[in-house]
Amino acid sequence: xxxxxxxxxxxxxxxxxxxxxxxxxxxxxxxxxxxxxxxxxxxxxxxxxxxxxxxxxxxxxxxxxxxxxxxxxxxxxxxxxxxxxxxxxxxxxxxxxxxxxxxxxxxxxxxxxxxxxxxxxxxxxxxxxxxxxxxxxxxxxxxxxxxxxxxxxxxxxxxxxxxxxxxxxxxxxxxxxxxxxxxxxxxxxxxxxxxxxxxxxxxxxxxxxxxxxxxxxxxxxxxxxxxxxxxxxxxxxxxxxxxxxxxxxxxxxxxxxxxxxxxxxxxxxxxxxxxxxxxxxxxxxx
Numbered sequence: 001x002x003x004x005x006x007x008x009x010x011x012x013x014x015x016x017x018x019x020x021x022x023x024x025x026x027x028x029x030x031x032x033x034x035x036x037x038x039x040x041x042x043x044x045x046x047x048x049x050x051x052x053x054x055x056x057x058x059x060x061x062x063x064x065x066x067x068x069x070x071x072x073x074x075x076x077x078x079x080x081x082x083x084x085x086x087x088x089x090x091x092x093x094x095x096x097x098x099x100x101x102x103x104x105x106x107x108x109x110x111x112x113x114x115x116x117x118x119x120x121x122x123x124x125x126x127x128x129x130x131x132x133x134x135x136x137x138x139x140x141x142x143x144x145x146x147x148x149x150x151x152x153x154x155x156x157x158x159x160x161x162x163x164x165x166x167x168x169x170x171x172x173x174x175x176x177x178x179x180x181x182x183x184x185x186x187x188x189x190x191x192x193x194x195x196x197x198x199x200x201x202x203x204x205x206x207x208x209x210x211x212x213x214x215x216x217x218x219x220x221x222x223x224x225x226x227x228x229x230x231x232x233x234x235x236x237x238x239x240x241x242x243x244x245x246x247x248x249x250x251x252x253x254x255x256x257x258x259x260x261x262x263x264x265x266x267x268x269x270x271x272x273x274x275x276x277x278x279x280x281x282x283x284x285x286x
Contacts (some may be wrong), residue, residue, distance in 0.1 A: 007031070007098050009066070011086075013093030013110075019088055025072030029125065033064035034097055034250065036284040037135035059284070062135040064095065064108065067116060070124040079122055080115070083151040087113040087128050095130060097137070097286045104137035104286050134231070136282035139182060146176040146264055146275040175206070175263045178255065182281030185254040187229030190277045192264075194218040196272035202250075203275070210253035215245045220272075228252035255279060 007028060008021040022024035038060040043052035070079050087110040096105040112129035180186055190212075192201045201224060202213035212226060214235055227234045233252040235243045246252075255262075264275045 006098075008035075008098040010096040010098075010284060011093055012096075013086060016086055018083075020066075020068050025070060025074075027069045027071050029067040029069055031064070031066045033062055033130075034099070034137075034286045037062040050069060060134045062106070063111075064106075064130040064132065065112075065126045065127070066130075067125065076124050083126060084113065093130075099286045102286055104112035104125040104139045104283060106132050106137045107134060108132045136184065136284065137286055139281040141277060141278070141280045142178070143278040144176060144178060145274060146174060146262060146277065155202055174265060175261055176277070177259055177261050178277060178279070179258050179259055180255050180279060180281060182257060183283045185256050186279050186282050187227065187232075187252070189277040190226045191278070192224040192226075193220070193274040193276070194220055194222045194224075194269075194272055195274065196220050197269050198222075198266050198272050199251055199264045199268040200247075201270070201273060202247075202264065203262045203277075204265075205253050205255060206263050207259070208253060210251050212250045213247035214242070215247055216242060226252075239249060
């Protein structure tokens, strides 16, 4: 049985949670779609030479198909109604898969639900399909501060009774190497926090040569958030959309798999910035 491989599914939708698999009341009979999604590979034949020319490829939306069985001692009809009400297309959800200790999640909508019992005396078994427009499973999430503080002195004595003295200085090193452990490139959310006046902040991916610059004047306390993820590209200043302020020569860049070096600057006042890049690792399967 699949359960012996310690497979657990947690589905969250419309403020409700349903758990299946190892240690739950729902056994997983079959599951498909948590491995790599379907790939469309486009080729063009040429009569003048052997083989074909590569035109491109794309990862298709993912469909996760699951058949499960209720193994608890509750009222079967009550459970059936609860399950039917859970798996409706109107409410999107998040599926989290824990497969032998590897845990990743993905957003979905229910597109198929069926009662699989042959008769009313059989255990309550059901089948459902979850369609995931974004085919990538999300793994660990990361965050760092490019412009941080570095402790320079730790001493057991202090002029303040009962305390240790710790001094720190603001490091104006404006570069940071980040690691994307995922299987594919991924977008960033970059938060710029101004501690004083800043003009036209910019962030570069020195690994790819791409940059993103925002034509905006910031004052102390302003929060500028830039999102570069495909399908959700956006620039907000204090919660207001200012995407039109993007420098037209810049791009909503991604970070590649492995190491990427990020750098930030501004036309004026870059030392008045705190910069927090955040990113998630993306995978083709669990």
